[in-house]
Amino acid sequence: MKTAHKIRMNPTLEQVEYLKRACGTRRFIYNWGREQWEKQYQAYKAEQESVPEEQRVLKAPHALALKKQFNQIREQEYPWTYHVTKCVVEGAFDDLKKAYDNFFAGRANTPQYKKKGKSHESFYLSNDKFTVGSHWISIPGLGRFILDQRQTKKDRGKLLRKLGTVNLAEKLRFVEKGKASLPTKKRTQRKHVLCGSVKILGASVSCEAGHWYVSVQVEIKRELPPQPVPVVGVDVGLKRAAVVSDGRRLENQRPLALHLKKLGKLQRKLSKKQKTKDPQTKRTVFSKQYEKQRLKVARKHQQIANIRRDVQHKFTTELARTCVAIGIEDLNILGMMANRKLSRAVADAAMGQLLQFLKTKVATVGGDLFIASRWFPSTKRCSCCGHVKKRMPLKHRTYQCLACGLLIDRDLNAALNVLWFATEQLRQLHA
Template structure:
């Protein structure tokens, strides 16, 4: 039997290992915001969830019930016919099941290994550039504007009212040991459901948009945006988070693989908005308030977002000729320098070392996705 000193030394060793990451964060050796002392997982702070990987996991023949280990037969509010059809056809195999509470409701998610049929987009040879934004969620190089529903703004009044109601209830207090009242719990549940509804609406809209784009165009070009840096703008942070730029790109990454297309990610510093899609001239500065792009070289007058989307679509020819793989980009390692030339004519989508805001070709990145069936 180990002594008390041995157990104490083992605990200290584990704490030191855990605090090593904290020290590296605070000293600047690791990227990201600093973390605090590690806290143990608690059922009061964490989301209730349980995952089953072995045992009886199946869908009942009536499509309205599932069987899980230790929980038995559970009734579903939604039909599981799609999953049941794949299981009966032998094109899917359940790997695990996760039961999770979200927004006051219990959900069961099945991780399934699926044999997908080889598909092709409706327009295999078509290429589209996608410029995401706040005014319009996505602007395509074809001139199509995808509206931004702004679900969080629409529900902001209700969320504020529920938040004020929750603040007037008797909540928990860790210092005095005060337990929350039942009215506080009900108000917290209502606020959680309101937030969950906004998240579900946003997720559904992004899925519909990305599925349509991946199933229509053979090649899609998007930007590598610094979303974490954009969220530091306190005036636009809420609108940027509500749009879901990162989720849109994540869904396009795996849906293009499913549909047989390809996704090209432009370099983060590629000046898509500052470049003229007609003659290739690059502007040194382009304020965000200037919504119409006016070229001083060729006289092109075009919407700022459509011009950026056209420049993204023009990257496909450069990537194809350079042979840098399915996911690549062109751009600069820093912002457009103010001391450079104001306008330099070049072919749209090309990059040379002596031009403002561009450098020689850079390597690309690959995307790995995981498929889930719910």
């Protein structure tokens, strides 16, 4: 199984300078590849339309050819890209390839240029270029970069390894049996995952709201835990984030609604900070106070996202560990976001994230997840007799069956219907 562990980093100011430079280099190379791709594709398309097939010489652009083209001109035109690890260049073209693959497959829109301050700042490290230790990670090229900035020649060899290691907030949670000693404290032991084998595939270093993180991707072999018996259905909504057919409920925390007043105050302060437009370069120049305030807004958004993510992680983990099969309903989240009266509440509930967590964790423990069609009448159908109503408005929080007289909570009725769907699918699967 392939998974990842995201760990917060605690870099020094010198190390932050290198990490920012690596992110900027990756962003520049991605934009260069995006520009060249469009130019070459336009030339290729024009040749396809005007030149006979036997006389055509141009080929459709692809990431590998662009990387070779960039490496040929890199030393003459962009020598500053050698100040960071070569993994940055390889990762940028890999990202470009994935972006166009998703575009041609219809999974995403046309790839856009990455803009400083707006795009997600990150870069990739291959598995043979870094080392993860106990509360530290070695970043390739970091120590040499710092020594060059200091312009010192004394004891360069002794300082190189120490300057190239960045402090981590915690250890890698995946531990191979027999190769590492487990901690003595029970609280710390719960954070470790014992595996038959652990193979590091790579890592991604990223910046979120001024904090640096490294996500280490690993491939592990682990024995599946014994499967529990229950089969449950889960109904996801706005009033309650999730209702399980066995009675468990996840209340909607509404973190955005609770912090909206504070967030609005921070954003109003941000709008009043100084920003000017350079008449020569046509670029917007932000003041230092603007950047400080922007960081406060970003950290408030991060706090809201962390509250939501923490609650959903705990709920989905418990559900995946205690149920052999789970039924959920496919939701038209984009359609709900189009409703201007519900869009903020839908975004605050993060139903798509909850469903994604559930899919990942059920697959991890070896359970079954059955997804009902969005046209499945889970809300309108009676969980007792199967009668389907014509309408069931949102204002009606109680379901009353016109055929058998059942009176039940609306969300619990939907969860029981999804449970029926999951049970039928499980029976057909093992028939």
